[in-house]
Amino acid sequence: MSGSDSFDRQAAALPFDLLPTAGAVLDEHGTVVGWSDAAAALLGRPPAEVLGRPATELLAPDERLDPGWSALGAAPAGVLRVGRADGTVLTLGVQAARFTDLSGRPRWQLAALDLAATPWWGASYSVLSRFLAHSPYGIAVLDTDLRYLWLNETLEQMAGLDLPARFGRRMSEVLPDVAPEAIEAQMRQVLATGVPVRGFEYLGRLPADPEHERAYSTSFLRLDDGAGRVLGICYMAVDITDRWRSRQRLALLTDSGARIGTTLDFTTTAEELLSVAVPRLADFATVDLLEPVLRGEEPTLVPGGRPPLRRMAHLSVRPGSPEVVTAPGEAPEYAASSPMVRCLWEGSAVLHVPSDPRSQNWLAEDPRRRETLERLRLHSLMAVPLRARGVVQGVVVFVRSAGSDPFEPEDLSLAEELVSRAAVCLDNARRYTREHDTALTLQRSLLPRALPVTRALEVAHRYLPGSSRGGVGGDWFDVIPLSGARVALVVGDVAGHGINAAAAMGRLRTAVHTLADMDLPPDELLAHLDDLVLRLMDEESRIGAPGADQPHSAKCLYAVYDPANRHCVMARAGHVPPALRTPDGQVSFLDVPLGPPLGVGSLPFEAAEFELPEGSVLALYTDGLLGHATRDPDLAAERLHRALATARPGLEDACEDLLGAMTPERREDDIALLLARTRALAPQAVVTWELPADPAVVADARARVAATLAGWGLAELVFTTELIVSELVTNAIRYGAPPLTLRLIHHTSLSCEVSDASNTSPRLRHARTTDEGGRGLYLVAQLSRRWGTRYTDTGKIIWAEQNL
Template structure:
């Protein structure tokens, strides 16, 4: 298969088709132009032919399969170029009509990757940030237009020029050493200050170096970012953007993000700043009360963040979380409708302006000396999330166009952080509501078994998890207890949890032994899996028979229960190992125990015992100690649950926690 390219010079992707063994079976004209290999020389050969040898006895060329990411390609003339590849599975019919699996691979040279270049340019259009990509020989293979603004003092920012080439009057040894270190250990260098002298002028640069890693995990080169902050104002603005990147990405709370944003801009950019968000951005807030048409304005926003150089933010008529009344014809409504910033370096406070529509705001602004104003729309993914206002009072200088550009850059970052927080909050609330509806309401035991439970969602993931528990009444006064944990978080995990809980109840009513129940559950879940994203779950299922005092249990990749004897000893029975639910192997065995009256049984998910700082064994030992102390106080089962959670769990658990406790009565 051979197809002609539409464009020349590598401006369209090179396309190849590779079979499951890594052999090239399709080749385009663009691929020939990129690599120098005509179709007649490459068809039937391993795709690994195009990979340069690492000289370390790496994987044989014939075993290489396509992948997505950056990698090096060796052209026919021996030159090595960095390309970005994308690989996708492809199904085709062969000559016999049999469907076969292949890979469709597209590649484009990094120096001509138009989409990447355009993205980089759009991200840095507001500031003269010089960016470049260097290969392993420290040769510049790509640079942006902003690198030219650094002037002739940095001549090595030229495509094809290597840092190792001697340049009169310029010493690049320190930069070479730093780049080689990044290539060697893969650790980025952030905000390294460099000073240069050129034609009698001192220049200061902030340089950051990041490794460019290929699809195989090996370093291909270095990406450099350099910003000239030779004057103090530029240095302060760089610090503001740097701090914004760190602080705004550290939380998924909408209100906290908005307040962080307001505080960041004071006093570097403004003396007074507010962040007002649309109602849907602040879940849980009381609905805004609409005013009559005769009133001066309508509440369009709610104040989410504000800051000032003056204590108490006296410039603001509204406090945080209060509705903000905005008159029609004001810059705030203008920005909301046009989605363009309002820039008023000299605020017009004379009669007949928009300030007449809101006398209270007008009096406050005059009293506080507001003389310059910028209003920016907060936009993300096509939606307007709110508006932000910057004002100057103590600083006599009016806002400049550079200030407007800085404000837009700051809020371009902030809008994405706020939108991420909004989506996280919305998904989390939806998943929590779904999970609460799916978990048992009003869990009850029997005359011979008292039960109590706790469920704690985590705040450190992109949504709640799939932990669940249940108590199922069976014939003969028997009681089944079950806990489980679905992998993953969010709505999908909660929905999967609901299906599993329903399936367990259905199978339990068939009066199946624990090992057979888990086997059927495993087969059902494996059969229900879609594509390659196979969900799995752990589960512990027990059945207690009060007539015999026997408890039969089986585990599917789940930690064992904790058993507190009437004398206060705590043990963790050694259950036969079982694979997680969803694997489809069905390797489960039941285990019998005798539980006399007064025995305490605790079933739990791994979030209770496992953290980043403690493994399962340490967590189980801690749980055992806590149970021994709590059970010895003759407390109610509800109190024991409260004591266990309060003693073991932090304010923000790292994972969801389900705890189900049972006490055998006389």
């Protein structure tokens, strides 16, 4: 074995990469007396060309040495520009070191790096080490057995464990409360594959703060040497507790919009509220309502008296709910000084901890609850009034026990928002009896009495008002013809019931029709609809009204089907997803991104596009169809899937089959069901021409249109259609941008469309008698049944429709 081979093996075993350094030796006069092979390769100058010559001859012509380099007095270091043999100039980082030879004469050793080929962090290990040590991210290095080798100061402070406490030990040994099994599984995967893992999130408790559970995000990177051998793994961790809690709170509120208020039954609504809150917000929770509310009356509290409360529901993370002192249907009989009674009198939420001196007073008056709190180590409590439209209807109590973090002010704000949504539903139930008949009449007058007939879709629908205490709600549906033979399908549900929900539904339905006429994409339409709901809520707050006639939130699904290409674009705002049965009998739920309910604001809506086979049945419905299984959404979806798969072919029959399979004898909520079977336009019913932006093409376009209409048997429309085409094409040539396209669609009406790449909107104006132009769009408006503009990703389309 050669010495060179031995050296190569030793170099490969080094734990760090060494930088390639060019070296030279100068005597006391600055003459080169030593020249390394690396220097010869770097500058392209062999030793014979350099040795014995002044080092300054190697500098670039315009390089000037500062006094430190000239004197070589104190081991200077800096940046020098040096010329290569081929005439190019290199920028080198150079450091000089003084030593003495055998004769006692001084010598200078120069070490140089090509800065253009060397990263700054490779040239300065001190910078790198300081960056790692003081990085705002916690950083650690582990060996292949996942044992700690190094960590920085940030990670020490974050966890409360320094390197001596960790060195040579695994995470599962030193940090057992941070999900070490899951983390080490991620590290093993990275060691095996070499693929980094970014942003792995987990919850845990660290020795630095063992009383609070925190959230962390960690990324893992495998460490390899130059020979490709695995040395270990590096991970970087950051505390994301605040962000994680905000995300969880937002998810909780979003979930509450879908799960709370599915019926107008007091007990069911209370149970829905608790199912959302436990265990995500509390370990135990109860709902108590004032007795007048249960009778449908507006509650009033007598000063100094004990509030007449009735327990509606409770829920615990512990089996059997050992925290329960009062059973459902009984009076809780809270002490007058308890947080529950205080929040009712004050009308505001109360955050209560055992360290509060007032806790000893009310617990002394309530020995049963005191014994329960001590036995189960219940340490934190929130009492939140059920307030709707300025009226307190009851109280919701949230409790945490040992093992959970104490409640914080942010939790109190979340609980208030969560309870306020349930309070609206409960107040609607109270108002139901008085308003049911009026609301049902109003709603029937606002719903469509007959759906339009189109060639794009065959439709059937059903609407069933709630027959239980839930009463009539704000469900609605619509079929709206659009330009270009397209059809919009709408189904929605306003939160709440009674007259107010029916009136709000009428407003939203009218708004949807108005926005649909503007040919907005589904996601943009929902965004505008969301703005409308927010404006109504803002108007309510400004005038100080109780807001009974305004929707606090609503759900909506909006879909647009184009029979020319069988594409369907959908978006939904807090609504249940639609179902689809293809001609081969397969049933699926379309994956439409779930947007927030209308009225939440700030969050975007997303649209999804699907290609539907001709003859597919699209089922749009409100969540009342799933009401009998709201406690188990998966069961409801499974029943609907089975019912749609076995429904009879006819749409009217299919409606009856679905309602028979999904609707219980006593309906708790309205049901809106809309079935649509897709059709496709025949290829010969759509004709498209690409037109050059040349005024001479107008005559040719008229001739093509006349020939096409003759072939369709529409000769009586040739004259008016030629005029419309002339004006639209001329308008596009003058004011639009190429490419230009002319399309005729023969369906229940005759559609003429001219598209161009400009976003400039046409404007109808009345020409004066002295004007030579300006009558084009006016003629189009006079000759067609309706006309308009819709915008696309590539420009706009001006369209006009004529009756057949």
